[in-house]
Every structure is written in structure tokens, then in C-alpha cells.
Amino acid sequence: MDTQKISDLFKTVDSNAALQVVAIILIAWLIVFLSQRLLPRLANLLHSKQRLYTLALIPLIRLVVVIVALVMLVPIFIEPTLKNMVAALGALGLAIGFAIKDYVSSLIAGVVAIHEMPYRPGDWVTIDGVYGEVTHIGLRTVELVTPDDTVVAMPHEKIWQHAVLNANNGGPSLMCVAEFFLTPESDGLVVKEALEQIALTSPYLQIHKPVVVTVNDEPWGTRYRLKAYPVDPRQQFKFITDLSLRGKQRLLDLKIEFAKVETAKVN
């Protein structure tokens, strides 16, 4: 394709068209900017499902705005005939293939992520070994805030290669697990009842969800896992801490012995 042919694709952009382009870009940017600023603020004032639904609107609004803006912009520059579009897309494909492959891969993965929803704002996910709350879904990256308050910008393209572990999957239910390592001689039924009582008396407990205690025998003793749900996924660490501290205290009061694991023996 020679230079003349490529230049023939494009219309002459006069000052009127330039103004239109600026106006479309400005309005699109303003809508996206406002939705990204206002909706998270509004969401943080809401609770439970209302919060999650409000957060989920942000990437959706941005995607719609970008598509509408592109649909309005392209005919300003290119006469939208079949021949022109094929030629333009061909040139674009060539550029993507050589120069910005990874960037575009992330952009496309971002669109797929909005459609398939492996993560939404407000979800607690593990991607490539990083656990955190999804706070923002950008065009290229998803922002996670880890329990240690570190912001991680994860490229969307990770979803091509890595499993996404979603703990609450768009809803307010997130299972928390507190583990207790006890000697094998401890009375399992007493421990199970005591741990259930601990969960039932936690102020963080979501009572609509079950409380379960599972038991596993290990070479060094017995592992008890107390599983329950907090009312709000954001309370998960406080909830686990509450279960662990009060659980330990109760087991000590019941004179139940904790397993002492000697690392050398385990290894």
C-alpha cells in the first residue's frame, strides 16, 4: 500500500471537523472522569449489594462512552466505506502486531473482563498470587488494594494466562476461615461446639450463612478450620482476627492443648 493510497483513506479535516473532534473527546473524557470520581464516592456511602452494583457501573459506563466516541470520531476522519474500513483496519493491525501488541492485548482483555466479569469493583480476588480488593477497572489494568494497603496495577491480559480466584464473585458473601492447630488427643466434639459458639457470637457474623467446622488429621496433630461469613466482605480481616483471638482464648479456657510443630520433624 503506497503513501498516496493511505492518505486517500482520510478525509480533509477542516476547522469545523476539528472542533467536533475536540468536543467529542472532551465530553467523553468528562463523562468518564465524573463517573470515576463520583460513583466510587457514592458507592462508599452505600452498603452490601448496592455498593457492589454501583461500583460495577464504572467500567461499563467507560466502555459505552469509548465505543460511542469512536463511532462518532471515525466517520470524521475516514469515509466509512467497506474498502476504506478494510484498508484502515489492515494498517492498524500491522501497527498493533509490531509495536503495541501487549498494550492492545490488555485493552482487549479489559473488554472481555467487563463482559465475562471474572472480577468487578468490590470483589476480593487473587490474580497471579496477589490477593486484594478490586478498586478500579481501567482500560489496560485492574487496580487491586492488598490487605496491607498496597495498590497493585495488574494488566488485564493476565486473564489469558492465569486463573482468577474470586472470593465473593460480585456478591456480599465472602467465606472467612480461621485455623486452629491442636494436639490429636483433644476432644473433637468439644472443640467443634466451642468453635461454633465463637462464630455465632461474633458481631461480624452474617447469620444467613452457615457456620461450619472442618477437621483434618495431619502428621503433627489436628487442624480445625472454622468457616463463616462476615456481613460485609470488607470486614473479613477483622472477622478472622475476632474468630482467631476469641477462639484461642476459649480453647485455652477449656484446657485444650495446641499442637507444637517442630519444623525439623515436619520437613
Added chain:
Amino acid sequence: MDKNLWRWIELNEYETPSVPTTMLAKRWWQKMLQTLRPSRVEVSTANSAEEEPKGVEFKFDEQPLLDSLNTLLDQQNQDDPRVTWLVLAPASPAWSVIRKWANQNGWQPVSMPQRDSLLTSSSVDELNIPSEPWVVDDLSHGFVRHPLGIRWLQNFLRKTLQTPQSPGLVICGSWLYYYLEKTHGGLNRQALTLRPFDTESMVTSRIAVSRAHAKRLVAVSEGHPGIAAAYRNAFAVAAEQTEIVLEMPQVPTAHGETSTFVIYALLLHGGLSTFLLGEVLNSIAPNLIEHSLNLLRSHGIVRYQDDQWSVTELGYPAAKQFLAQRDFNWTSC
């Protein structure tokens, strides 16, 4: 007075009376304003329940309620050792009337432990179910949401699950019943509650002085007669008055999480002492609990009386909405 005013219905038949759309819209707008201005903590202008009520105080006529209990429980054959659960909303006039009825009819109260002792004793008190008709006049007295404080109640549930020798009556707060139903695998018991009051009932019972007043009372109290009576006593309304304003206190959104825990704990237990509240919420810093209590008190949501913190009658609708907004283990009853 209408004999059907006080009617006992199955708990699963309970339906909150419908509220006019204009009132719902007004309530939604107030909620939006409060959501968008979370830092607002000024004291509400609504009368707190701790203030003296103005004018002639409305009191329920106990006789129709006693009659409804007679109708309900006389049908129960003394040889039929069924346990009937009566689930009551906070401030329901039925609390005191049922006690009176049980006393008049010779139903034996089941001895219950002192609440404070639930947390100190190493073993659970022996539970003796009488061989004649028996009554537990407030189940929450045998319960503290604490690993030690839950044992007596669990023991009681186990014992009453086995068929007792004589009929029994368990009076339980709606919040505690809902908690037990969800956390103890469905109680699967005969549970009854009072039908909520609609506009007609508000007028017939003379809680409301006019139909317009009755509509307002239904909207604010969601059909709870005890709450409606408290609003009637707090806001004097003349029969010919058309513009009726019953101002609900608002739960401050500052310290929302702690306030949620405090309000829920008070509703679940039907009131708690400062010591027990601290034990129930022992994972929350005591100064935060104290701050939240003072804030809620200044807004008329809770009161401190006889060494007990409890949710006020006027504050109950707002407290319930506050928990419902947060999906916080709330009950519609």
C-alpha cells in the same frame, strides 16, 4: 372495640402494612440526603423518648389482648404438651399482658439464671421444666451473645426440642427469634406473632385520632402498635389537624460500623448493661462503644435507664431501617 384487633398469626404470615407512595418517596429522599451528607452529626430536633410526653398519655386496654390470649391458649389442651412461641416486637404491649395472663392462669415461670452470672459460672445452671404448664416470659434473659452466655439458651432449645411433659409458652423478642432461627438450623416450632396494625386498626384502637393520623402512624411504625402509641404520645395531634408531622430521629452515620453493632446488640438482647454490652462487643474498643452510645443517645435512638442501654420506641423505626440498609441481620417483624 374490634375483637379482631389483637389477632395471633403464624410468624411466616407476617406482612408489613403497605405505606403510601408519597411517604415512601419522602423517606427515600431523607435517606438520600443523609447518605450524601454522612458527616452530619447535629442532634435531631425530634423528641427523644427520655423527654416527658406531652398531653394525655395513650394506654392500651389490656382486656382485648387478654381475651385474644385466652382464645389462643385455651384451645390448647392441657394434655397437649406443645410449646408455643410468641414472638414480639420491641415495645409491644403484649410483653406485660402475657406475663399477666400467665400469672392469672397459673402457668409456672421457668426459673432463669441471672444474665450477669451467665458469663461467670463455669457450668450451665440446671434447667428444670415444670410438670405443669410453664412460661418463659422473656427468653432474652437467659442469653448473652458470648461463648459462655449462649450455653443456657442452647441447653433450653435442646430440652424443649424433646417433647416436654406439659404445655409451654416461650415469649421471645423478634430479633432474638430471627437470630436463633438462622443460627440454630430453623427452629421449626409453632411460632406466632401479633398481626400488625393497619390504618383501620389504628383508628379502632384509638391510637390514632383521625384517619390521616392513622396513616402517618402506620407509615412510621410499620404497624407496630407499641411504636405507634409512643409516637402518638410524643407528638400531640388534634383530630381536625390535616398537616401531621411525626419526625423520626435519624441514626447518625458517623461511626457507622460501631453503631450498627451497638444497635443490633441492644435489639437482640432487648437492652444491655454497659458491662454486658462491652462483653458482647469485646472485639470493639470500649471508647468507640461509649462514643457511639453517646452519639446515638444524643439523637434519641438509645436511652440509658436503670443501668440498661436500650433502643427507644421513637428510635426503633430508624434503627431498624439503618440495619436493613446495611443488610445487617434484620427482621421485618
